[in-house]
Amino acid sequence: MTKLKIALQKSGRLSDKSAELLREAGIHFPNDGSKLRTEASNFPLEIYLLRDDDIPQYVADGVADVGIVGLNVVAEKDKNLKVAERLGFGKCRLSIAVPKNEPFSGIADLNGKRIATSYSRIVSRYLKEQGISAEIHEISGSVEIAPGIGLADAICDLVSTGSTLLTNGLREVVTVMHSEAVLVARPDLSREKAELLDKLVFRLQAVRKARNHKYILLNAPNERIPEIARVLPGMKSPTILPLATEGWSSLHSVVEEDTFWEVIEQLKALGAQGILVVPIEKMIV
Numbered sequence: 001m002t003k004l005k006i007a008l009q010k011s012g013r014l015s016d017k018s019a020e021l022l023r024e025a026g027i028h029f030p031n032d033g034s035k036l037r038t039e040a041s042n043f044p045l046e047i048y049l050l051r052d053d054d055i056p057q058y059v060a061d062g063v064a065d066v067g068i069v070g071l072n073v074v075a076e077k078d079k080n081l082k083v084a085e086r087l088g089f090g091k092c093r094l095s096i097a098v099p100k101n102e103p104f105s106g107i108a109d110l111n112g113k114r115i116a117t118s119y120s121r122i123v124s125r126y127l128k129e130q131g132i133s134a135e136i137h138e139i140s141g142s143v144e145i146a147p148g149i150g151l152a153d154a155i156c157d158l159v160s161t162g163s164t165l166l167t168n169g170l171r172e173v174v175t176v177m178h179s180e181a182v183l184v185a186r187p188d189l190s191r192e193k194a195e196l197l198d199k200l201v202f203r204l205q206a207v208r209k210a211r212n213h214k215y216i217l218l219n220a221p222n223e224r225i226p227e228i229a230r231v232l233p234g235m236k237s238p239t240i241l242p243l244a245t246e247g248w249s250s251l252h253s254v255v256e257e258d259t260f261w262e263v264i265e266q267l268k269a270l271g272a273q274g275i276l277v278v279p280i281e282k283m284i285v
């Protein structure tokens with residue numbers, strides 16, 4: 001039987017969330033932390049646990065068929081890979097930062113400067129696009145220390161909360177790219193493997209949509225139902241059920257996580273009562 005081979009980060013920022021996403025998609029596999037190769041028991045999937053930097057190369061070489069890795073690593077390694085799905089976790093940005101007291105009036109200030117980074121390819125490409133000529137110092141980690149020890153004038157590294165920059169006396173001045181975990185695939189998969197990839201993507205989408213939506217139930221006077229239904233269009237239209245209390249109905253729908261609180265405010269203003277919000281496990285539209 002054909003199996004799809006997937007590469008996941010062994011241990012790091014993406015590991016737990018990658019495994020959790022597969023489990024939520026109903027794919028079960030043993031993960032005792034020491035085995036670097038394992039198999040799903042209920043989906044034709046073989047799992048390799050690797051360093052994240054190696055994943056694009058393994059997928060490009062056909063050692064693995066697909067992989068979960070940060071878009072930042074995909075862009076840096078620059079292999080011929082297809083992004084099959086954005087996964088919505090591991091969100092961060094790749095930014096240029098300078099010592100906090102250093103004046104910075106624009107990207108042109110980087111001309112002739114030394115920039116320390118682990119992302120030399122992305123940074124070179126970016127500086128070239130911007131017409132800036134700077135010296136790039138490639139280092140593999142602890143990039144934020146570079147200006148403090150006289151190794152560079154600026155850095156380019158991943159930022160999420162900004163606390164690492166703050167602790168190291170740096171300030172973010174330019175965002176080079178936004179990143180999140182993505183599922184990447186080799187573009188030349190066999191038909192059987194491409195079908196398995198489609199099945200996997202379908203399941204991941206169902207999990208992701210469910211995570212981004214909530215199921216909402218509320219009571220409302222019948223005369224307010226049309227207005228409330230406009231605020232809560234749901235997947236097609238809301239379900240409306242009569243309550244035992246004369247002149248009242250119960251309305252069920254789905255609401256997006258991002259707009260959730262604004263929608264609740266509007267519903268309250270429209271006279272909704274007894275609002276219940278529950279998580280959705282899977283969502284297939």
Ligand SMILES: Nc1ncnc2c1ncn2[C@@H]1O[C@H](COP(=O)(O)OP(=O)(O)OP(=O)(O)O)[C@@H](O)[C@H]1O
Nearest residue numbers: 009012013014051052053070073090091092158160
């Ligand atoms: N602060 C952050 N917030 C959110 N996501 C991040 C953050 N830092 C990194 N990431 C994302 O997680 C990915 C993995 O980061 P991690 O620090 O685990 O990598 P690593 O140290 O290179 O791991 P490995 O040992 O596998 O090489 C990054 O490539 C990026 O996409």
Ligand SMILES: O=P(O)(O)OC[C@H]1O[C@H](OP(=O)(O)OP(=O)(O)O)[C@H](O)[C@@H]1O
Nearest residue numbers: 141142157158159160161162163164165
């Ligand atoms: O903006 P913040 O929330 O502070 O996050 C940014 C830091 O996170 C990442 O490092 P990580 O903590 O993963 O350590 P690593 O460099 O050892 O991989 C990244 O390289 C930054 O140093």
Ligand SMILES: [Mg+2]
Nearest residue numbers: 051052053054
């Ligand atoms: Mg790495």
